[in-house]
Amino acid sequence: MKLTPYWLDTATPSGDHRQNPVPERADIAIVGAGFTGLSAALEAAKNGASVVVLDQHTVGWGASGRNGGMATTGLAIGLGKAIKRYGRDRAIEMFAEYNRAIDTIEDLIKENSIDCDFERSGKLSLAMNAKQVDGMRKTQQILADAADYSVRVVGKEDLHTEIGSDFYAGGMVDPLGAGMHVGKFAHGLAGAGTRAGVTICEDAAVTELADRAGGGHTVHTSRGTTQVDQVLIATSGYTGSVTPWLRRRTIPVGSFIVVTEPLPQETVDRILPNRRMAADSKMLTYYFRITPDNRLLFGGRARFALSSPDSDLKSAEILKDAMSTVFPYLSSTRIDYTWGGLVDLSMDRMVHAGQHKGIHYSLGYSGHGVQMAAYMGKQIALSMVGKPSRNAWENLPYRAVPGHFGPPWFLPFIGGGAKIIDRFNS
Numbered sequence: 447m448k449l450t451p452y453w454l455d456t457a458t459p460s461g462d463h464r465q466n467p468v469p470e471r472a473d474i475a476i477v478g479a480g481f482t483g484l485s486a487a488l489e490a491a492k493n494g495a496s497v498v499v500l501d502q503h504t505v506g507w508g509a510s511g512r513n514g515g516m517a518t519t520g521l522a523i524g525l526g527k528a529i530k531r532y533g534r535d536r537a538i539e540m541f542a543e544y545n546r547a548i549d550t551i552e553d554l555i556k557e558n559s560i561d562c563d564f565e566r567s568g569k570l571s572l573a574m575n576a577k578q579v580d581g582m583r584k585t586q587q588i589l590a591d592a593a594d595y596s597v598r599v600v601g602k603e604d605l606h607t608e609i610g611s612d613f614y615a616g617g618m619v620d621p622l623g624a625g626m627h628v629g630k631f632a633h634g635l636a637g638a639g640t641r642a643g644v645t646i647c648e649d650a651a652v653t654e655l656a657d658r659a660g661g662g663h664t665v666h667t668s669r670g671t672t673q674v675d676q677v678l679i680a681t682s683g684y685t686g687s688v689t690p691w692l693r694r695r696t697i698p699v700g701s702f703i704v705v706t707e708p709l710p711q712e713t714v715d716r717i718l719p720n721r722r723m724a725a726d727s728k729m730l731t732y733y734f735r736i737t738p739d740n741r742l743l744f745g746g747r748a749r750f751a752l753s754s755p756d757s758d759l760k761s762a763e764i765l766k767d768a769m770s771t772v773f774p775y776l777s778s779t780r781i782d783y784t785w786g787g788l789v790d791l792s793m794d795r796m797v798h799a800g801q802h803k804g805i806h807y808s809l810g811y812s813g814h815g816v817q818m819a820a821y822m823g824k825q826i827a828l829s830m831v832g833k834p835s836r837n838a839w840e841n842l843p844y845r846a847v848p849g850h851f852g853p854p855w856f857l858p859f860i861g862g863g864a865k866i867i868d869r870f871n872s
């Protein structure tokens with residue numbers, strides 16, 4: 447079993463950027479070579495800016511190369527909760543933003559000829575009980591009435607047309623959700639950026655940001671210093687001590703994945719006949735999909751711990767059991783890959799993008815960043831180069847996590863609460 451992400455193991459790297467010298471000067475420095483940073487870099491370079499992307503590891507090393515590869519519709523908090531918090535019109539506008547984000551990915555792929563198995567196979571949300579199915583019917587009605595948007599609710603009796611499992615009580619299909627190979631997408635964005643003139647510096651940890659007298663910033667890295675006019679922080683769940691204001695607002699939660707051996711076509715057709723991107727409604731969600739080469743990718747917040755080789759292996763055991771509970775006929779299927787990564791939760795589970803003390807940032811994707819990170823990267827870059835841009839999350843209060851100044855000591859407590867709620871709902 448490999449402990450590397452399947453996506454990075456099966457993608458051709460865009461190049462070796464570990465030796466690229468850190469330039470003495472650039473218009474824009476971007477910290478983080480994930481979807482946010484890479485799509486921002488591409489957009490800024492296409493608009494004439496000189497851009498350097500700095501990553502402490504390699505392209506796609508963070509959550510962007512470690513996720514489920516699901517570019518799906520819908521807010522992290524769900525539409526019902528968003529309406530209660532923000533009112534119907536704003537909530538619908540926020541919901542629509544996720545669809546725009548998927549369209550943006552599709553456009554980026556086409557415009558830059560990125561071969562990454564993008565497919566609009568649809569999203570399947572799965573309910574644990576009849577009450578959750580009723581909630582899906584209400585969501586369906588609101589979407590139809592307020593946004594003229596069509597989703598389909600599938601009752602228990604028909605659920606086998608969508609999933610080969612008796613574990614769930616019903617589901618909801620949104621046909622606009624998409625899946626892709628995120629390793630190929632990350633490297634495709636990096637390649638397009640490089641062709642547009644972006645300098646990518648891997649193995650270049652940013653160690654300090656300092657304001658320059660007269661404007662601009664000095665960015666200190668483990669491989670040299672660069673003077674820039676503007677900085678974008680695109681570090682999601684890996685946000686650290688260089689930006690303490692952002693770290694206080696980011697809850698890094700470990701999420702873990704196992705990927706099986708390649709499966710026979712008839713097994714794939716039984717698991718998810720329509721190859722949708724599936725996720726259930728538990729607090730400790732299971733999410734799963736078929737990979738382009740017919741493996742089952744099965745993920746979840748198996749443990750409330752951070753990712754490490756030891757933690758990833760323990761999580762693999764838990765996830766294999768979970769996979770066998772949902773799909774009993776896979777109990778003797780071999781696991782070829784396991785890994786973990788950090789999800790960047792915000793207190794309100796909403797995206798936060800803006801400026802703090804002259805430094806730009808976009809993070810808080812709360813587990814829904816495959817589409818949103820690439821989209822917001824582009825939007826933030828447009829605003830940085832002085833072009834019209836969209837930011838549906840502007841002016842949302844960005845609250846700090848009380849008592850959070852370093853490693854997230856509070857995760858086991860959140861995990862315990864979530865497990866109790868799931869037991870209650872099952």
Ligand SMILES: Cc1cc2nc3c(=O)[nH]c(=O)nc-3n(C[C@H](O)[C@H](O)[C@H](O)COP(=O)(O)OP(=O)(O)OC[C@H]3O[C@@H](n4cnc5c(N)ncnc54)[C@H](O)[C@@H]3O)c2cc1C
Nearest residue numbers: 478480481482502508509510513514652682787814815816
């Ligand atoms: C296991 C898992 C499953 C997920 N599944 C899904 C899914 O199916 N669908 C979905 O929509 N979202 C999913 N997500 C979330 C999604 O992957 C992220 O929201 C998104 O990739 C964030 O992209 P990013 O570019 O903002 O950050 P990242 O891709 O995390 O990149 C941040 C980068 O910053 C670098 N960095 C940090 N500090 C420094 C520093 N000081 N100096 C230099 N570099 C630094 C890191 O090395 C890292 O490469 C998942 C996340 C995980 C972990």
